[in-house]
Amino acid sequence: MNIKAGIVGYGNLGQAVEYLIGKLDDFELFGIFSRRETLDTNATVYPVADAHKYKDDIDVLFLCVGSATDIPEQAAGFAEHFTTVDTYDNHSKVAEHYAAMDQAAKANDNVAIVSTGWDPGLFSMNRVLGLSLFPEPIQNTFWGKGLSQGHSDAVRQVAGVRRGVQYTIPAQDAIDQARAGNGQGLSKTTSHERIVYIVADAADHDRIREEITTMPDYFEPYDTTVHFVSNEEFERDHQGAPHGGYVITTGDLQGHNASVEFSLALESNPNFTAAAMVAFGRAAARLKDQGNSGAYTVLEVPLYLLSQQSLQEMMETGLV
Amino acid sequence: MNIKAGIVGYGNLGQAVEYLIGKLDDFELFGIFSRRETLDTNATVYPVADAHKYKDDIDVLFLCVGSATDIPEQAAGFAEHFTTVDTYDNHSKVAEHYAAMDQAAKANDNVAIVSTGWDPGLFSMNRVLGLSLFPEPIQNTFWGKGLSQGHSDAVRQVAGVRRGVQYTIPAQDAIDQARAGNGQGLSKTTSHERIVYIVADAADHDRIREEITTMPDYFEPYDTTVHFVSNEEFERDHQGAPHGGYVITTGDLQGHNASVEFSLALESNPNFTAAAMVAFGRAAARLKDQGNSGAYTVLEVPLYLLSQQSLQEMMETGLV
Numbered sequence: 329m330n331i332k333a334g335i336v337g338y339g340n341l342g343q344a345v346e347y348l349i350g351k352l353d354d355f356e357l358f359g360i361f362s363r364r365e366t367l368d369t370n371a372t373v374y375p376v377a378d379a380h381k382y383k384d385d386i387d388v389l390f391l392c393v394g395s396a397t398d399i400p401e402q403a404a405g406f407a408e409h410f411t412t413v414d415t416y417d418n419h420s421k422v423a424e425h426y427a428a429m430d431q432a433a434k435a436n437d438n439v440a441i442v443s444t445g446w447d448p449g450l451f452s453m454n455r456v457l458g459l460s461l462f463p464e465p466i467q468n469t470f471w472g473k474g475l476s477q478g479h480s481d482a483v484r485q486v487a488g489v490r491r492g493v494q495y496t497i498p499a500q501d502a503i504d505q506a507r508a509g510n511g512q513g514l515s516k517t518t519s520h521e522r523i524v525y526i527v528a529d530a531a532d533h534d535r536i537r538e539e540i541t542t543m544p545d546y547f548e549p550y551d552t553t554v555h556f557v558s559n560e561e562f563e564r565d566h567q568g569a570p571h572g573g574y575v576i577t578t579g580d581l582q583g584h585n586a587s588v589e590f591s592l593a594l595e596s597n598p599n600f601t602a603a604a605m606v607a608f609g610r611a612a613a614r615l616k617d618q619g620n621s622g623a624y625t626v627l628e629v630p631l632y633l634l635s636q637q638s639l640q641e642m643m644e645t646g647l648v
Numbered sequence: 649m650n651i652k653a654g655i656v657g658y659g660n661l662g663q664a665v666e667y668l669i670g671k672l673d674d675f676e677l678f679g680i681f682s683r684r685e686t687l688d689t690n691a692t693v694y695p696v697a698d699a700h701k702y703k704d705d706i707d708v709l710f711l712c713v714g715s716a717t718d719i720p721e722q723a724a725g726f727a728e729h730f731t732t733v734d735t736y737d738n739h740s741k742v743a744e745h746y747a748a749m750d751q752a753a754k755a756n757d758n759v760a761i762v763s764t765g766w767d768p769g770l771f772s773m774n775r776v777l778g779l780s781l782f783p784e785p786i787q788n789t790f791w792g793k794g795l796s797q798g799h800s801d802a803v804r805q806v807a808g809v810r811r812g813v814q815y816t817i818p819a820q821d822a823i824d825q826a827r828a829g830n831g832q833g834l835s836k837t838t839s840h841e842r843i844v845y846i847v848a849d850a851a852d853h854d855r856i857r858e859e860i861t862t863m864p865d866y867f868e869p870y871d872t873t874v875h876f877v878s879n880e881e882f883e884r885d886h887q888g889a890p891h892g893g894y895v896i897t898t899g900d901l902q903g904h905n906a907s908v909e910f911s912l913a914l915e916s917n918p919n920f921t922a923a924a925m926v927a928f929g930r931a932a933a934r935l936k937d938q939g940n941s942g943a944y945t946v947l948e949v950p951l952y953l954l955s956q957q958s959l960q961e962m963m964e965t966g967l968v
Contacts, residue, residue, distance in 0.1 A: 344901070344902070347901075347902055348783065348901075351783035351784075352783050419966045419968070420966060422963050422966075422968045423960065423963040423964050426963060443968060448968050450777070450908075452967060452968045453951055454910075455967050456951050456952065456954070456955050456962060456967055457770070457951055457954065459955065459957075459967075460927045460930075460951075460954035460955045460956070461920075461923045461924060461927050461954075462923060463668065463671035463672055464671075507913065568904070572907075579923065581664070581667075581668075581915075581916060581919035581920060581922075581923060582664070582667055582916070582919055584888070584914070584915035584916035584919050585913075585915050586912070586913075586914045586915065586916070586919065586920045586923065587892075587912065587913040587914070588770075588911075588912055589909075589910070589911045589912070589913075590774075590909070590910050591908075591909045591911075592906070592907065592908055592909070593827065593905075593906075593907040593909075594904070594906045594907070595901075595904035595905050595906065596901060596902070596904035596906070599901035599902055599904050599906065600781075600901060600906045602901075603781045603782060603899065603901060603906065604781060607780045607781050610780075625952070625959065625962075625963065625968050626951075626968070627950060627951045627952035627959065627962065627968065628950045628951075628952055628959070629950060630947060630948045630949060630950050631773050631776050631777055631780075631946075631947045631948075632776065632945070632947035632948055634776065634777065634780035634781075635776050635779065635780045636780070637779075639945065639947065639948070640743065642776060642945075642947065643742050643743035643746060643945065644743050646739045646740060646742075647772060647775050647776055647779075648739070648742045648763060648768050648772045648945050648946070648947065
C-alpha cells in the first residue's frame with residue numbers, strides 16, 4: 329500500500345514529517361497545506377482553506393498545528409474530510425478532543441488518531457502497559473534531559489542575560505529509587521533538577537544567578553544550577569532541542585521486585601515527535617482501509633499496524 | 649467484568665499465575681488442572697483430562713505448560729474448548745503455533761493469545777514499535793542480568809564443582825554503543841559477558857576456572873569471569889531467578905540521534921512472565937466478550953485491553 333499524505337502546517341513538526349515521508353518507501357507526499365502562500369520546500373503548497381477539495385487525493389492528513397488553539401478550533405473540521413493524525417498534547421482535554429474527533433470522523437467514515445507523539449503518545453502507551461502488569465504498581469514519569477521552552481524564555485527576561493537556555497534533568501537518585509520500587513513518594517519537584525546556561529557580562533553573574541534561582545514557581549522550589557558560558561560555547565553546545573524521559577513502573581511479585589522501564593533520549597524533540605506521528609499515520613491509513621472509522625487513542629491501535637512489515641513477516645523473522 | 653480463570657500446569661509459572669489471580673479484583677480462580685492428583689494449593693484441583701467438562705465455567709484458561717513439547721502437543725486441543733493464553737517461547741515456530749491456534753480457536757469461537765510473557769511478549773512489542781519509528785532503524789536486544797539455566801547446568805558438570813550458577817550480563821560498553829546509534833555491528837557474543845559463581849575446594853579452583861572458560865560454545869567465545877564463593881555466600885546471594893534485558897532502537901533523524909529503550913530488571917523471571925501473561929489473559933477475555941475469535945499475537949492486542957481501567961477513565965485521569 330502506498331500511502332498518500334498531506335501535511336497541514338509547516339513549522340518544525342510539519343517540516344520533520346515532510347522529511348520522514350520522503351525517506352519512507354510506503355508513503356508519498358501529495359502536498360502541504362498552509363496559510364502562507366510560499367514555503368521553503370520543493371513540495372506542492374496549497375492554501376489550507378482549499379484542503380477539502382483534495383480529500384480524494386489523500387489517505388492521511390498530518391495535522392502539524394498548535395495544540396493551544398489550532399487543534400481545538402480546526403481538527404474536527406479536517407476529520408470531516410480526511411483520515412487524520414494529530415499530536416494534541418493537552419493531557420487534561422484529551423477526552424474532550426477525542427469525543428469531538430470521534431463524532432466528526434465517524435459521521436464521514438474517516439479515522440482520526442489523536443494525541444500521538446511521545447507524551448502523550450509512546451509514554452501514554454507505556455504508562456498503561458506498566459500499570460496493567462501489577463496488582464499494586466508504582467509508577468513515575470521523569471522528563472529530560474530536555475530543553476524547556478517556557479523556562480528558557482523566563483531566564484532570558486532577567487536583566488543582563490544576553491543568551492540563555494534551561495534544561496530539565498531527572499535526578500539520578502530519584503530514577504534509582506523508582507527502579508528499586510521506592511518511587512511512591514517522589515514529587516515532580518524533588519525528582520527533577522534545572523540546569524541553566526547563560527551568556528552575560530562577568531559583573532552581572534552573581535546577581536543573575538540569584539535572580540534565577542529565587543524566581544518563584546519557575547525555579548525557586550527546584551534544585552537549580554546556573555552555568556555561565558562564552559558566546560562561542562553557547563553557539564556550539566546549546567542550539568539543539570533535546571528531550572526525552574523515563575516511564576518507570578515497578579511491582580512487588582511475591583517479594584520480588586520487577587522494574588519495567590521505557591526511556592527516550594532525543595537529540596531533537598520535534599523530529600522524534602514527527603517519527604511517532606508518521607508511524608501512527610501508517611496505522612490510520614490501514615485502519616481506514618480495513619473499513620474502520622472514528623477516533624482512536626494510541627492505546628487502541630494494535631502495534632502491528634505501525635510497521636511496514638506484515639504480521640506474517642514479523643512472525644516468520646523472529647521479531648515476535 | 650469478573651473473569652473466571654483456569655490454570656493448566658502447576659510449576660513455577662502456574663503457581664505465579666495463581667498468586668496474581670488471588671491479588672487482582674477482576675479475576676477469580678475456578679481451579680487448577682493437573683496430571684497430579686494432589687497439589688500444594690488451596691484451590692480446587694481437577695484432572696487435566698476432564699478440563700473440557702468445565703468449558704462453560706471458565707472465561708480464560710492459562711496454559712502454564714512447557715514450550716518444548718506440551719504446547720505443540722496440547723495447546724490447540726485446549727483452544728477448541730477455551731479462550732487461552734500461553735507463553736510459547738520458541739521464536740522460530742511462533743508462526744506455526746499461531747496458525748494451529750487460529751484454526752482451533754476460530755472453529756470454536758474462542759480467542760487464543762499466543763507467546764505472551766516478556767520475550768517473546770513485551771520485548772516483541774517493543775522491537776516492532778522501535779523498528780516502526782525510523783526509516784533506517786538500528787536495533788539491539790540484550791539479555792540479563794539473568795540466570796541461565798542451561799549454562800548453570802553446564803558448569804555443574806565440571807568435576808569438583810559442588811554448587812554453581814551462571815549469569816549472563818550485557819556489556820555496558822555494548823549498551824552505550826547501542827544507545828549512541830552505533831549498535832549495528834554488535835554481535836550477541838561480544839555484547840554479553842558470562843559471570844559464574846562456584847562453590848568448590850580451593851585446590852580445584854585453577855583447574856575449574858580453566859575448564860569453564862575454555863568450554864566450547866558455552867563459554868569459549870564469551871568474556872567469562874569465574875568467582876569462587878563460600879557455601880554460605882552462595883546460599884545467601886544465588887538462590888533467585890533474576891532476569892531482564894534491553895531492547896534498544898536508534899534512528900538518525902536529519903542528523904539527530906533518537907534512542908528508544910525498553911528495559912526490564914526482574915528479581916524473579918517466572919513471576920514477571922506470569923504478570924505479563926495475566927494482563928493478556930484479561931485482554932483475551934475481553935476480546936472474546938467483544939465477539940472476536942481466533943489467534944492473536946501480542947502485536948494485535950490494543951493496549952487498553954490489558955488494563956483494569958476503562959479507556960474513558962484513562963483519558964480522563966491523564967494517563968493518555
